Amino acid sequence: MSAARVDPSLLLVGDDGDPVVAGLAELARAGGRAVTVAPPARAARMFSVACDGARATVEPAVPMLLRAARPRADPRDEQARFHADELAATLWAAGALSPAPVVNRPGPNGWAGGLSASAAVTERRAGVDEGRAETFATAPPGDGGWWVEDAGTRRVAVSPDAPGPGPFRMRPAAAWEGYELVAVVGDRAWRSTALDLGGLRLEPRSVAACRALGLQFAAVTWGIEPRAAGAAVARIDAFPTAEQLRPCWPDVARALLALLTP
Amino acid sequence: MIYAIGVENDPTLAHFVRGAVHAGAEVRVVGLRALAAGEWRLTIPDDGESVARAGPEEVALDPDGAFFCRLIDLSVAMDAAATPRWAAMLTALSAWLSEAPGLVVNRPGPGGHNSSKPLHEHLLAAAGLRVPPSVTSSDGERLRAFADAEPAVVKAVSGVRAHARRVRPEEFDGFDPLAGPVHLQRLVEGHDARVHVVGDEVHGLEIRATGLDYRRDMADAAFAPWPVPDELARTLVAATRDLGLAFAGWDFKLAPGGEAWCLEANPMPGYDPYDRRLGSAITGALLRLMTGDRERRGDDGLRDRASAAVG
Numbered sequence: 304m305s306a307a308r309v310d311p312s313l314l315l316v317g318d319d320g321d322p323v324v325a326g327l328a329e330l331a332r333a334g335g336r337a338v339t340v341a342p343p344a345r346a347a348r349m350f351s352v353a354c355d356g357a358r359a360t361v362e363p364a365v366p367m368l369l370r371a372a373r374p375r376a377d378p379r380d381e382q383a384r385f386h387a388d389e390l391a392a393t394l395w396a397a398g399a400l401s402p403a404p405v406v407n408r409p410g411p412n413g414w415a416g417g418l419s420a421s422a423a424v425t426e427r428r429a430g431v432d433e434g435r436a437e438t439f440a441t442a443p444p445g446d447g448g449w450w451v452e453d454a455g456t457r458r459v460a461v462s463p464d465a466p467g468p469g470p471f472r473m474r475p476a477a478a479w480e481g482y483e484l485v486a487v488v489g490d491r492a493w494r495s496t497a498l499d500l501g502g503l504r505l506e507p508r509s510v511a512a513c514r515a516l517g518l519q520f521a522a523v524t525w526g527i528e529p530r531a532a533g534a535a536v537a538r539i540d541a542f543p544t545a546e547q548l549r550p551c552w553p554d555v556a557r558a559l560l561a562l563l564t565p
Numbered sequence: 566m567i568y569a570i571g572v573e574n575d576p577t578l579a580h581f582v583r584g585a586v587h588a589g590a591e592v593r594v595v596g597l598r599a600l601a602a603g604e605w606r607l608t609i610p611d612d613g614e615s616v617a618r619a620g621p622e623e624v625a626l627d628p629d630g631a632f633f634c635r636l637i638d639l640s641v642a643m644d645a646a647a648t649p650r651w652a653a654m655l656t657a658l659s660a661w662l663s664e665a666p667g668l669v670v671n672r673p674g675p676g677g678h679n680s681s682k683p684l685h686e687h688l689l690a691a692a693g694l695r696v697p698p699s700v701t702s703s704d705g706e707r708l709r710a711f712a713d714a715e716p717a718v719v720k721a722v723s724g725v726r727a728h729a730r731r732v733r734p735e736e737f738d739g740f741d742p743l744a745g746p747v748h749l750q751r752l753v754e755g756h757d758a759r760v761h762v763v764g765d766e767v768h769g770l771e772i773r774a775t776g777l778d779y780r781r782d783m784a785d786a787a788f789a790p791w792p793v794p795d796e797l798a799r800t801l802v803a804a805t806r807d808l809g810l811a812f813a814g815w816d817f818k819l820a821p822g823g824e825a826w827c828l829e830a831n832p833m834p835g836y837d838p839y840d841r842r843l844g845s846a847i848t849g850a851l852l853r854l855m856t857g858d859r860e861r862r863g864d865d866g867l868r869d870r871a872s873a874a875v876g
Binding site: 347348349350351352353354355356357359378384385388389390391392393395396399400411412413419420421423424427434436437438439440441442454455469470472 | 603604605606607608609610612641649650652653654656657659660661663664674675676677678680681682683684686687688690691696698699700701702703704707721722723724725742743745746
């Protein structure tokens with residue numbers, strides 16, 4: 304069998320059982336589209352990338368939603384790790400160079416736009432930096448009032464409690480009354496609640512942040528100050544979960560299809 | 566102050582530190598193995614209290630200093646219990662160094678496309694360099710056709726270091742797609758050249774060897790300084806800067822007709838074997854860059870470019 308002969312009108316790349324991929328595939332098929340759902344390893348083998356001078360050709364030039372990037376591999380198996388790296392490198396190039404729509408399109412230096420493991424770095428790149436410090440340390444803070452995340456378990460506590468043995472990532476605790484999640488697809492955005500948040504304009508601010516990060520599809524979580532006096536970005540996910548998208552899924556799914564198959 | 570951050574037994578880091586000490590520069594070394602077992606506190610934006618304790622010594626990190634960095638992920642070679650700590654250390658250092666206002670050689674992130682060779686080669690060609698054509702595929706017919714048309718070499722698609730070798734078209738008869746992908750590049754006959762760009766300085770070496778990949782046995786290769794043609798030197802300085810890098814190692818094949826074919830740009834070059842053959846000219850250039858005044862170093866511009874390259 305030849306690996307490069309599959310030519311669907313839409314390719315959804317995700318791990319088995321990803322409900323976002325399953326839901327989008329169902330909607331696309333209902334609309335009469337030929338959809339292929341593939342985990343990253345199989346997707347990578349579908350592509351051929353030819354480079355000749357500054358001209359790159361990607362075949363098949365198929366619209367693609369990238370929900371997962373790197374094939375899973377046993378970290379102790381060197382050969383399996385190498386093969387996973389080779390597959391990920393190919394999918395990265397195909398996604399970055401394809402002339403077809405790709406969401407989220409990988410950039411020259413990575414998969415998830417300007418997102419960083421550091422919230423402070425992400426906020427600066429997204430243009431939503433409000434000067435909140437972030438500290439990485441092996442010891443927990445000596446005083447109270449910090450959000451503290453354990454690097455190993457990802458558990459979070461408010462100091463003086465410690466969520467684990469560390470190392471830690473810490474930020475000053477903010478006086479947020481609650482959270483609002485905004486799903487972004489291209490230049491459209493949907494809040495997850497109908498609460499009256501005054502003039503916070505979270506939808507356009509979310510779209511602007513994602514654009515600055517090079518993301519077309521993301522979930523932006525905002526921390527909301529008491530009486531909706533203000534809001535600040537709490538986190539940004541480039542691979543939103545089905546749970547995050549549930550309140551606005553029909554709108555999100557239609558917008559994704561429109562973006563991928565204009 | 567120059568900070569040298571990397572794995573203790575990395576020969577390139579050791580070479581840089583020796584050269585810097587020999588030149589009388591003030592250098593503080595932060596060994597990653599010792600740091601992983603030690604303590605750190607790094608704040609963004611820096612609050613004046615960022616420190617790294619690697620071994621018995623606590624090093625206060627001045628974000629306005631100059632940093633020679635070789636952050637290498639060794640977590641895959643560690644037991645499961647040690648992996649999160651190493652990963653957390655690299656995350657902390659990468660974030661702090663990406664925001665430090667001083668000169669970082671090189672900031673983490675830029676040049677990452679070296680880990681995807683088709684993308685990397687496309688970007689180098691777009692920067693104005695002559696790059697051999699390539700194909701990356703799991704399709705045996707396509708791979709065979711490429712290898713059949715003209716001589717080709719096979720390389721790793723990813724950033725994993727692997728030696729290139731010539732391929733025969735018949736190797737792809739009955740090719741199992743599950744064995745893919747494969748990256749083939751058109752073979753360029755000729756000698757090798759390695760060019761190191763440090764800021765606006767360019768240092769070239771020509772390498773003559775009998776084998777296809779001189780790195781297999783560098784002792785058998787003959788090295789000689791290579792005066793990089795002016796136009797190519799200008800292109801390399803601009804491309805290095807535009808990639809958000811202060812320092813890069815560029816690999817070329819020099820065809821018999823004189824054309825320089827670019828094979829890759831290394832964002833974390835293991836430059837020590839070449840520097841020894843150039844009388845430490847590369848280390849000298851690094852030290853001039855890292856101890857020069859900020860306007861000449863162009864720290865802010867490089868940080869902005871690095872950030873744009875990542876974003």
